[in-house]
Amino acid sequence: MYLDARSGRTYPIDARRWRGDDGAPLTVAPSPGIGPDDVDTRERSLWRYRAALPGGVERPVSLGEGCTPLLDRTWGTTPVRFKLEWFNPTGSFKDRGTSVMISLLAGAGVDSVIEDSSGNGGSSVAAYCAAAGIKARILAPEGTSPAKVLQSRAYGAEVTLVPGDREATAARALHDSADTCYASHNWHPFFLQGTKTLAYELWEDLGFTAPDNVVTVAGAGSTVLGCDLGFGELLAAGRITRLPRLLVAQPRNCAPIAAHFHGTTADLAFAPTIAEGTAIREPVRLPEVLAAIRRSNGDVATIPEDGIAAAVRDLAAIGLYAEPTSATAAAAIEVFRARGAIRPGDTTVVVLTGSGLKAPTTMAGVFA
Secondary structure, eight states: OEEOTTTOOEEOOOTTOOSOTTSOOOEEOOOOOOOGGGSOTTOOSGGGGGGGOOSOOSSOOOSSOOOOOEEEEEETTEEEEEEEGGGSTTSBTHHHHHHHHHHHHHHTTOOEEEEEOSSHHHHHHHHHHHHHTOEEEEEEETTSOHHHHHHHHHTTOEEEEESSOHHHHHHHHHHHGGGSEEOOTTTOHHHHHHHTHHHHHHHHHTTSOOOSEEEEEOSSOHHHHHHHHHHHHHHHTTSOSSOOEEEEEEETTSOHHHHHHHTOGGGOOOOOOSOGGGOOSSOTTHHHHHHHHHHTTOEEEEEOHHHHHHHHHHHHHTTOOBOHHHHHHHHTHHHHHHHTSSOTTOOEEEEEOBBGGGOHHHHHHHTO
16 A cells, blocks of 8 residues: 555555645555565566565566676775666666556556656656657756756657756646656655665675665655665564665755755755756655654765765776766765764665766766
8 A cells, every 4th residue: 555654644556646635745555575585586687576566566667677786895995885776777776666666557557657857767767668668758957968868769758858947847747747647756656666676685785684884865865765665674574683874965056855954954055066866956755765864873964066076086987987966975985984974894885876878968077
């Protein structure tokens, strides 16, 4: 069933329902979790964790998402493991959520969808709709990276560039969704069911144990919420003994999660950022993201633009070509270490969410 955590109200699972009657975001009620024997090792995709996924999807729409590399490296003086989510089919972590969401919609007979995105979510939805034979209309801010717009159009999606910022695009999509199914990666409950497979995959990667820390960037916070869901289910099932600390990075130019977490909203201001995937001023699930970070005894850090650019260059110097949004997480590692959130001897996973190939214009400026 669907759950509105804010009111406690529940709804039957319905592929087309993406929010509660009062407008609140929904999640899927937690599953009982799975054990090592429940992992389908014959399946080389996130669908190896199908036993942890609800909804009874009979025919997954899969392009081989998940099973991404986990690399041991040292960042400054801190041993870390980089989770390379750009190895997903469209070049970003969004494919996890999209595969599960579109599988549900396709199984329910949905034949057209609308999605709003700053780039990666839109290209992901376009790809999986192409695989499912579903017509896709993608709305994106007019300043979206041309490579991401091209990618969405290449998959056959209709792309509309909306004047203004990310919020203007979301408002337009909400208006237009009256005529078609709203397959929003920020709203649809089943998108988070896909992102939670990151937690299950890290658990398997690390010999069926949890890391001490997961460092990730957040715009809307779907990676944060996915890790909270997945590790929470594993904890409830007794498969792990503690939640990993969720250590979240945001660009200083757009950091509403950080401001609310640290109680500094009076000083909150917004400016353009090279981390375009995080440029969300009003995250739909802000209370839930904050609760997930606090539940894990986590922390939030903000990174200046020059720090993000430096992290892009430093990652490239060790062979990792990450877009600025993704590199924001790497830029926060030393901040969290200095605060004591990352401790000596910790197992620390850093999620690199998207490839630098997704943002060639911005990358050219970073390396100019």
